[in-house]
Amino acid sequence: MTAGLNLFEQQARNRRLTVAWLALFILFFAWLGFGGDLAFYLAAASRTEGQVAYRFPWIGVVVTSIAAIVAWVSWRKGPQQVLWSTGARELVAPQTLEEKQLVNVVEEMAIAAGLPKPKTYVIDDPDPNAFATGRDATTACIAVTTGLLAVVNREELQAVVAHEMGHVRNLDVRLMTLIASLVGVIVVLSNGMGRMLRGSGSLLGGRGRKGGGPLLVAAAIVFVLWVITLILAPFISRIMAMAVSRDREYLADATGAELTRNPGALASALQKIETHEAPTTHIKEGAAHLCIADPLGRDVNLKDGRLADLLATHPPMAKRITRLKGMAFQQLKAAGQLPAS
Amino acid sequence: MGLIVFLIVVVVVLVWVASAYNGLIALKNQTVNAWKQIDVQLKRRHDLIPNLVNTVKGSMNFEKDTLQAVVDARSKAMASGGGVKETAAAEGALSGALGKLFVVMERYPDLKSSQNVRDLQEELSSTENKIAFARQLYNDVATGYNTKQQQFPTNLVAGLARAEHAELWELEDKAEGAVPQVDLSLQKPQG
Numbered sequence: 293m294t295a296g297l298n299l300f301e302q303q304a305r306n307r308r309l310t311v312a313w314l315a316l317f318i319l320f321f322a323w324l325g326f327g328g329d330l331a332f333y334l335a336a337a338s339r340t341e342g343q344v345a346y347r348f349p350w351i352g353v354v355v356t357s358i359a360a361i362v363a364w365v366s367w368r369k370g371p372q373q374v375l376w377s378t379g380a381r382e383l384v385a386p387q388t389l390e391e392k393q394l395v396n397v398v399e400e401m402a403i404a405a406g407l408p409k410p411k412t413y414v415i416d417d418p419d420p421n422a423f424a425t426g427r428d429a430t431t432a433c434i435a436v437t438t439g440l441l442a443v444v445n446r447e448e449l450q451a452v453v454a455h456e457m458g459h460v461r462n463l464d465v466r467l468m469t470l471i472a473s474l475v476g477v478i479v480v481l482s483n484g485m486g487r488m489l490r491g492s493g494s495l496l497g498g499r500g501r502k503g504g505g506p507l508l509v510a511a512a513i514v515f516v517l518w519v520i521t522l523i524l525a526p527f528i529s530r531i532m533a534m535a536v537s538r539d540r541e542y543l544a545d546a547t548g549a550e551l552t553r554n555p556g557a558l559a560s561a562l563q564k565i566e567t568h569e570a571p572t573t574h575i576k577e578g579a580a581h582l583c584i585a586d587p588l589g590r591d592v593n594l595k596d597g598r599l600a601d602l603l604a605t606h607p608p609m610a611k612r613i614t615r616l617k618g619m620a621f622q623q624l625k626a627a628g629q630l631p632a633s
Numbered sequence: 634m635g636l637i638v639f640l641i642v643v644v645v646v647l648v649w650v651a652s653a654y655n656g657l658i659a660l661k662n663q664t665v666n667a668w669k670q671i672d673v674q675l676k677r678r679h680d681l682i683p684n685l686v687n688t689v690k691g692s693m694n695f696e697k698d699t700l701q702a703v704v705d706a707r708s709k710a711m712a713s714g715g716g717v718k719e720t721a722a723a724e725g726a727l728s729g730a731l732g733k734l735f736v737v738m739e740r741y742p743d744l745k746s747s748q749n750v751r752d753l754q755e756e757l758s759s760t761e762n763k764i765a766f767a768r769q770l771y772n773d774v775a776t777g778y779n780t781k782q783q784q785f786p787t788n789l790v791a792g793l794a795r796a797e798h799a800e801l802w803e804l805e806d807k808a809e810g811a812v813p814q815v816d817l818s819l820q821k822p823q824g
Contacts (some may be wrong), residue, residue: 389748389751389752389755390753392755392756393755393759396755396756396759396762397758397759399763400762400763400766401760401766403670403674403763403766403767403770404767404769404770405770406667406670406770406774450762487702551766553769
């Protein structure tokens with residue numbers, strides 16, 4: 293679906309989506325906070341027959357400020373936290389030939405993309421995988437596992453790094469960092485508020501019945517809606533985050549192929565990554581949507597269909613490889629020649 | 634009423650001219666910057682070559698010509714002027730000579746297994762790649778710049794922005810593409 297978009301359309305789309313997510317997030321918290329206030333306000337008003345006993349929207353103000361603070365912190369610290377959680381170490385002074393190659397390849401791809409060189413990280417994990425994170429091109433980090441360095445050749449490593457550089461250039465890293473931090477806040481707050489509610493459920497119960505009337509009904513409706521959003525929010529936000537991430541893999545594949553002008557290398561790299569498939573033990577669920585291949589080795593990513601489309605963070609590997617091979621074929625046809633080596 | 638409409642039109646046109654002008658200037662600077670990126674990598678290659686030559690000199694006494702070709706191509710490339718065409722030709726010849734040297738080096742297992750040589754070779758082939766990618770970016774950016782100054786209506790302000798056609802770095806097939814083939818098909822292994 294996004295394969296036809298060019299770079300600038302994709303960047304613009306990512307910027308729009310970033311704004312949309314922020315707006316949605318603010319609205320959600322406004323509802324979470326002030327909706328709760330409204331329910332209490334209506335309940336209080338129904339008890340005291342029009343006299344307002346409950347004025348200041350405490351819940352709204354508190355929830356919104358907590359959300360803003362937590363989101364800001366995870367936006368600033370998110371990339372480092374992801375890297376830290378995977379045990380990645382930054383490659384400052386490469387020692388082995390493989391490490392030197394990695395640093396060189398990252399530099400090459402930064403030049404091809406016309407971007408500053410991202411920081412390079414290595415994760416000691418035998419499963420081949422890679423991911424990119426950061427807020428923009430200047431704070432971007434690219435991490436690969438030692439397993440990847442062991443199985444792929446130079447060309448394939450270049451293709452994988454180009455795919456990650458594609459995420460950086462298309463501003464996917466920014467959107468994914470933002471979404472990860474927002475989803476995190478939603479989950480934390482929804483859990484916390486759920487617990488708080490169980491303690492204070494009596495506020496709306498028994499005592500209110502004396503007053504009764506339409507105000508109390510309204511209060512009950514608002515309250516029920518409020519609780520439902522509270523319960524569903526984590527699931528919905530996760531599913532939305534997955535959809536956003538899945539969409540971007542095809543495009544990063546295409547951008548990577550555009551940078552190296554060598555789609556065949558990425559196809560064979562993906563094939564190697566797939567055959568060595570095993571859960572990447574060092575990469576936790578929080579970073580799964582960032583990786584080039586699903587580190588959790590979930591079957592759902594291999595299938596095609598409604599449920600898979602909803603739950604997978606990555607498109608089916610076979611589909612990605614087929615698309616890349618198609619690109620490689622087109623390239624050969626355009627050049628009118630067979631592979632050089 | 635007519636005056637207001639006229640003023641609005643004038644303001645709109647001025648805003649457009651300013652934004653088109655700024656867009657062209659931005660593209661021009663991007664093109665210049667992309668060219669500088671190539672320059673950086675070319676310099677790096679020029680710096681690396683003496684190391685390589687010194688390292689392999691001892692083991693490759695029989696391949697003096699190949700080594701000499703690299704040294705000559707390097708000094709020619711360093712002496713060449715700033716134009717896109719001359720640089721492209723001289724650097725293309727240097728790439729060809731280097732490619733030839735790498736092919737010849739394959740015949741010396743001692744050389745290939747030496748850690749020092751392998752590191753140097755990685756550095757040089759990475760630099761070759763960086764040159765190629767910098768060139769790719771330059772050509773993309775320059776094409777965008779050229780297209781913009783020719784397209785209507787931006788072409789109307791091209792003169793104002795002193796926009797000039799940016800020359801692309803064309804690959805010379807005979808210099809770069811064909812060299813490995815020459816080595817593999819025409820040259821018989823010696824000794």
